[in-house]
Amino acid sequence: xxxxxxxxxxxxxxxxxxxxxxxxxxxxxxxxxxxxxxxxxxxxxxxxxxxxxxxxxxxxxxxxxxxxxxxxxxxxxxxxxxxxxxxxxxxxxxxxxxxxxxxxxxxxxxxxxxxxxxxxxxxxxxxxxxxxxxxxxxxxxxxxxxxxxxxxxxxxxxxxxxxxxxx
Numbered sequence: 001x002x003x004x005x006x007x008x009x010x011x012x013x014x015x016x017x018x019x020x021x022x023x024x025x026x027x028x029x030x031x032x033x034x035x036x037x038x039x040x041x042x043x044x045x046x047x048x049x050x051x052x053x054x055x056x057x058x059x060x061x062x063x064x065x066x067x068x069x070x071x072x073x074x075x076x077x078x079x080x081x082x083x084x085x086x087x088x089x090x091x092x093x094x095x096x097x098x099x100x101x102x103x104x105x106x107x108x109x110x111x112x113x114x115x116x117x118x119x120x121x122x123x124x125x126x127x128x129x130x131x132x133x134x135x136x137x138x139x140x141x142x143x144x145x146x147x148x149x150x151x152x153x154x155x156x157x158x159x160x161x162x163x164x165x166x167x
Contacts, residue, residue, distance in 0.1 A: 003089060007062035008082060008118040014110050019066040019080060021058065022051045026067055029076040036100055062122065063092050068111045070102075077102045080111035082119055087128045094119070094129050096141070108141045116145055120167050127167065133159035 012019040022030075027047040035041040042050075058064035065081035078098030085093040094115055096108050119127050129147055131138045139161075147163040154160070 003060075003062050005062055005089075005122045005124060008064065008115075008122050010058065010064055010066065012066065012114045012118060013071075014114050016071055017107065017111055017114070018069045018071060019111060019114060020069070021064065022054050022067055022079075024048055024051055026076060027051060029067075030079075033078060033097060033099060061089055063089070065095060066115075068096075068098065068107065070107075077107060078111075080108070080115050082115060082127070086130050091124065091126045091128060092119070094127055094145075096138075103137065108137075109144050112141055112145055116165070125167055127165050129163040129165075131161050131163060132157065133161055139163075 010021045027044055030051070031041045031044065031047050034047075054065060061084070063082035063084075065079045065083060067076055068078045068080050069076055078096065080096035081094070082092040083095050085095060087093045094112060096112055096115075098108055098111075116127065127147075128150075129138075129142050131142065133152070142163050142165075145165060147165045150162045150164040152159050152161045
């Protein structure tokens with residue numbers, strides 16, 4: 001598949017955050033973050049493979065999930081970026097997940113705003129976001145970014161709401 005869009009910026013700095021490409025050393029942090037979902041943590045090796053796969057696909061398709069680190073604390077707090085996910089390379093999804101201990105500080109909005117600027121710079125027309133109906137905090141972030149609810153579907157995990165932002 002040939003990518004007709006410019007690559008997004010893989011190194012982004014905001015007022016309080018650094019967003020960067022994944023490093024193999026991020027595997028332990030990523031395992032902890034997955035563990036917060038209430039599911040079994042994947043093995044270290046499996047997470048390292050996932051990180052390498054993320055890096056490879058980023059270079060191939062020009063979009064990526066980026067790690068999110070706080071500047072002052074220099075700690076990994078989650079990830080944010082563009083993915084194909086349930087959508088397409090032409091109209092990717094924005095995705096983010098942060099450690100629960102960092103919720104309520106505006107980090108998701110700050111990181112997502114920076115990713116939206118990066119998406120606009122790739123000349124895309126639309127960005128999607130899929131969120132489970134129970135995730136009120138994510139809906140608030142998306143609303144601040146200018147997303148509107150488009151439609152919902154129900155699957156084995158419940159209601160999934162598709163949100164859209166025209167660029």
